Amino acid sequence: MNYRHAYHAGNFADVVKHAVLALVIEHLKRKPAPFRVIDTHAGIGIYDLAGTAAGKTGEWREGIGRIIGADLSEAAADALEPYLAVVRSLNAPGALTRYPGSPMLARRLMRDCDRLVVNELHPEDRAELARLFARDEATKVLELDGWTALKSLLPPKERRGVVLVDPAFEQPGELDRLVAGLKEAVRRFATGVFLLWYPIKDDKAVAAFRAKIAQLGLPKTLAVELWVRRPDEAAGLSGAGLIIVNGPYTLATQLGGLMPELARVLSQGKGASFRIEELGADSAGGAANCA
DSSP states (O other): OOOOGGGTTTSHHHHHHHHHHHHHHHHHTTSSSOOEEEESSOTTSEEETTSHHHHHHOGGGGTHHHHTTOOOOHHHHHHHHHHHHHHHHTSOTTOOOEEEOHHHHHHHHSOTTOEEEEEOOSHHHHHHHHHHTTTOTTEEEEOSOHHHHHHHTOSOTTSOEEEEEOOOOOSTTHHHHHHHHHHHHHHHOTTOEEEEEEEOSOHHHHHHHHHHHHHTOOSSEEEEEEESSOTTSSSSOOEEEEEEESOOTTHHHHHHHHHHHHHHHTOOSTTOEEEEEEOSTTOOOOEEEEO
């Protein structure tokens, strides 16, 4: 439990993760029935980009700092608008000092009838979440192991919703835990949308992970990955991905317009690229790549 997301808030991996989460929530809102958002590894909700932690790494400058004012294609700008609207709402005009974690992003996008469950095991971060949502009757804050939360919170009574699983990857075997966790979660909540985040540090390990996800034989499963540079060019994270299960029917098209622009704008050197790959039972094994 040493990981603190404040050092990495707003980086390139957050941009992809939060943009997709926002698109999923916007799609869920198209139907009047209420839904639930479950965040198993929630962090603190809002991050101070002018604070010591964010200032120590400066990762946000290469992520949200580039995207917020970028000249983007119409398709990419449309796909990013729900996400960026929340970022702008937390900051003064022309300023960027606060960044929404997934709990605040979700809450700002949800309706009064929808419900949010945020879980965070780190006691200090959990306390921050509790203060942030203390007067919000639509939000429940828990302090469980994230993998326990993934089992115990499903299925939600609304039978509609999205589950974000974003582990710290401090322990070995986390990719395998994601596969096992997804298998059990889908068994409990077959109609739910699942977003599973993962870092790309070892290409072989990630390829094996994608293969194990494909072997689950789930329908409508998509892997979306972004690299901002070649892994050997510099220290630190150079790539990250999302497994998306039961995503909206419009999402693949939206990502097709968004990911090339993210690879361009967020590039930190040679080798910046993206991948969109179908992994579901109904997939023909196709993938879109760009370097």
